[in-house]
Amino acid sequence: MTRAKNPPAEEPIVERIEDVDVATEMQGSFLEYAYSVIYSRALPDARDGLKPVQRRILFGMNEMGLRPDRGHVKSSRVVGEVMGKYHPHGDTAIYDTLVRMAQAFTLRVPLVDGHGNFGSLDDGPAASRYTEARLTAAAIAMNDGLDEDVVDFVPNYDNQFMQPAVLPAAYPNLLVNGASGIAVGMATNMAPHNLIEVVAAARHLIAHPDATLDDLMEFVPAPDLPSGGTIVGLAGIRDAYATGRGSFKTRAKVSIESITARKTGLVVTELPYLVGPEKVIEKIKDGVNSKKISGISDVTDLTDRMNGLRLVIGIKTGFSPDAVLEQLYRLTPLEDSFNINNVALVNGGPQTLGLRELLQVYVEHRISVVTRRSQYRLARRQERLHLVEGLLIAILDIDEVIQVIRSSDDTAAARTRLMEVFDLSLVQTDYILELQLRRLTKFSRIELEAERDKLRAEIHELETLLASRHRIEALVSDELAEIAEKYGTPRRTLLTDARPIATGAAAKRAAAILELADVPCRVFLSVTGRIARVDLAATENGAPTITVPTRRSKHDAILSTLETSTRSEIGAVTNLGRLIRFTPVDVPMLPPTSVQLGAGVRIGDYLSLPNRDEKVLAIVSLDSDRSIALGTKQGVVKRVATGAYPNKPEFEVIGLKAGDEVVGAVQGDEGDELVFVASDAQLLHFPAANVRPQGCPAGGMAGVKLTAGAHAIHFTSLPADRLEQTVVVTIAASNETLLGVDTGSAKVSEFSEFPGKGRATGGVRAQRFLKGEDALHLAWVGPSPALAVGADGTARQLPDSGAKRDASGQPLEAHVAAIGTRIE
Structure with missing residues (x-):
């Protein structure tokens, strides 16, 4: 059993504590953070008008080959490529920027x-996984020339790839597409402009370096917003162009249209910049609910991809559309302000720039791009000419060249001997050693000589260009003109010096005149179903009057006339026994000096009658006794009780x-005297006092006694004091012929020829039928003279008055569809 070795003793930890002033540390850290946000994230470069993330997206997509002539790729793939190689931030920021550059309502020229x-x-x-993207042709123009050393390249965040410090920018993107961003202690908000106008101003500045702001504003009068609309007032715009700070107001494009025959509305087809229809609808609803906005009945959003923006705002009856629109401009985003703050990076630092300064920075950038591009092309052509000249020397004495190469021990010796014998450079010698035998033909020599001559001409042209700044400026101007012609579009935003919207006390006074004035008017309903009104002007004696036409025109035979006022409520009585309320304020108005009902509207369309068989027979006052x-x-017969x-x-x-x-x-x-005319040519009239007034649901009482197969074809009420001026018109024809084929016969008699009878009797004969006639097709009783019209409203001729009550009629030249009285 072995014993474990003793573990080595741990080295003592040496603490290192430094005293740092908190204020100094915070100041330094804050300045570093602020500079990073300003330079690397929030503010665009004044040269190409792009923030770093925008520039990296366009460069990354260009490197991926996502050109307009190739297919779209997943947006998430673009986001991953840009985030992995160039932009060390979150994918959300990259995708949001990509989306903004694709929105036609955000950028004037989408990239x-x-x-x-x-x-x-x-x-x-x-989400990015559901959308696809590729570059537009305008974005290709922003990248054009990157392979010709036109701008400086800098390392990416981990020094593995190179990226451009600025794009070549073939057009003034900062002015054309604008910019917005919030940095630390500063912000930028730049409006889009029209490409054609900005290019024209830049070209003018190139040709006239001393051009004033007023000179440039001749070309760029104001921003041109992607959503169109109208710019109201130009004073703030000139301040922005002069100092880099200012503001202007934009209004929606609104037209007053007839939504239906009876209803007028405001139709919005263009909104202020970055204002959506839902925001407008929400503000209108809030204003209506809070009683701040009046005169609006409904708001409908009919916007679609095919027809674009269409927001329909219904106006209540009796309100002035112009006054309501002025109210909406004041209280909703239909009028919006845009604050210009032209802050951009110039030489790495933020500056507030006016129109002239922005154009000047861009022009200098393009001059630099064109100069570096020309230098690059000159160097490449000089290198190629050097090789071509060496190759021509070798071809002219190819046998000796081959002999030198074959007699050399190795490639190094052949290279040295060729340089000594033919006075060639190292580059030329290496090129000759790599020469393919198939190039040693007579035709190849001719091609090389032609290429040499072409290269010499191009080199001379480039040297001449680089030797003259004036020529470079002219080339920059010409290229800008080509870009404007290729990508430019007409101005979308209108300019106007309209008066500002009233505020405060003036706004309260304006709210009182939203409703139209209640003025006397006369409403006419023609026998052909057209309705119109005439506003009556008071004469010196106070009596309203209109000018009666001296010549008849289409549709001028009157079925019903009513004296009322524009805001009074009146009714239309139909053949189905219905009464429809309406006010004549929205009825088409005719001038009192030229009352032609053909300019009116069909009352069926105006009232939106659901049944095509339903016809309006009269217009009546609901306030009358x-x-x-x-x-x-x-x-x-029935008399409706008043007030019921x-x-x-x-x-x-x-x-x-x-x-x-x-x-x-x-x-x-x-x-009054009530009159019936039946199809069997019987006429009955009796006093209205014989008919007791009834309520609306009642069914009436017997009026005229009809024979078998007959029916009433006409009914009217005649004032007792006008019976002497009343005529009876009857037109007979055959029931077996088609309507309009048989013109029939007509008779005009004085009403005094017809004796009165009691209610519920058969009356007296009004016309004797000729051979082939079996019924009255049309009858009319009213003041003389009677006016007859055809189905299209054109005038028809009737026989002279004076025939006996039971006489036969006179043949008509043309079919008569209706009869009425004249305009009075």
């Missing part, structure tokens, strides 16, 4: 071509029996 869900203004992107008289196809209307958007004013419908509706007084 990454993304495939997949790269997010929107309201939603984030999909006059009752609504209705007559139905089955001869029922339900407080509903639409309701029934008569309880119709199966198969029945309303043929006429008129608002009148108890002293």
Whole structure:
């Protein structure tokens, strides 16, 4: 049994404690951290407009060969490549930057071509494993020339790879795409600009080094935002271009459109920079709920990938769309501010730069790039010319060259003897020794001589270029022009000097005029179903008036007229016995001097009638003390009691029996005369006082006694004081012919020719049928003169008035679809 050796004694630990001033240590550490954030993370370089992570992504993708003419690769692969070789930070920061460079709503000229869900203004992107990416053509232009020693390369974080300190940047990327970032004690926020405008300003600065800011702003008047919109006011922009700091306001592009025939809305197609539709909708809803915003009925987001942004804001009836829009500009992100703070790295340090300084830094960078590129190309061509000249010497005396090589003991001896015999350099000699025999043809000699001449010409051109800064500047300018032509797009953001939005007390005063004024108006409904209004202006004696057209036009035969005001509630009575409430404020307005109902809107579209067979027969006032008289196809009459209307958007004013419908509706007084005309040419009129007013659900009472097979085709109410000016128009035809084929015969008689009868009687004959006629197809009773129209609204000629009540009609030249009265 052996004993274990004694373990060696442990060496004593020597403590080393140094006293350090905490304030000094904190100051030094903070400055190192601040410099790292400023230089290596947050601020862009003024030359290529890129932060280090952006530059490393573009360089890494370029090294991976992710060009526009090749397929996309997984974004996670790009993130891993960049993180492993160049950017020693988290993958989240790299992917977020990659996504931003692919978003067309963020950059004016995107640098990454993304495939997949790269997010929107309201939603984030999909994970990197679900998306794919490659470089855009504009990004290739940013990398163009890296293989020609145009910029300095620096080691990566672990000294294993080299990366560019700055990209060649074929266009002013910092101005074109802008930048944003927060460093320690400073921040940058730069707006995007239009590539064509920025290039034009840079070229002007190259040609005129003493150009002033006003000269440059002739080319770059303001930023050009990817989302478009409108810039309001330019004073803050000039301050930013002069000092590097300023602000401006952007507004959404909004148009006032008819959403439906009855409803007006604000349609938003462009939003301020980096403002999403969901943010706007949320602010509008908050404002409506808190009673700060009024006049809005609903907000609908119709945005899609095919048609782009479309945000529809419905306006309540009676509110001015312009006033509501002004309110939205003041209280929602439809108007937003952008604060410019042009801070970028110049020679490794942060500086605040104006427009001229930004352009100057970029121009100097491009001059340096073009100069180094030309020097590189000159050196390569000189090297190649040196080899070609040596090869030509060898070919001219190839037999002796071969003899020297064969008689030499080894390669070193052959190299030395060739240099001595033919006065060649070491590089030329090595090239000749590696020469392939197939190059020793006559054709190869001709090719070499042509190459020599070409190289000499290119060398001369490059030397001439490098000898003149003016030529280099001209080349830089020409290359910029090519870039602008290739990648430039028209300006998207409009510029305006619109007045600022009112705030404070002015804003409160503005809120009071959101609703439209309640002015007197006259609403017209044509027999062809078109509705329009005329706002009435007061004359010197206070009576409202309009100008009656001297010549007839389409659709000008009137079925119903109502004197009201723009904000009063009125009703439309249909043939199905319904009354639909609406206000005429949204009805198309016609000038009082040219009332042509063809410019109106179809009332069926305006009221959005669900049933195509439902027709509006009259427009009535709901505030009047006059009752609504209705007559139905089955001869029922009813007067609706005033004040009995339900407080509903639409309701029934008569309880119709199966198969029945309303043929006429008129608002009148108890002293009026009610008139029925039946298809068997019988006319009955009796006092309205004989019909007791009833509530809306009631079904009415017997109005006219109809013979077998007959039905009422017309009903109206006539004021007692206008019976002398009233005419009766009847048109007879055959039931066996198609509608519109047989024009029929018409008769116009004075209403005084027809004696009154009691309610629920058969009346008197209104027209004698000619041979082949068996029914009245159309009848109308109203003030003279009567106006007849065709199905398309064009005027038709009627016979002269004065025929006996039971006389036969006169043949018509064209089919008559409806009859009405003239505009008064």
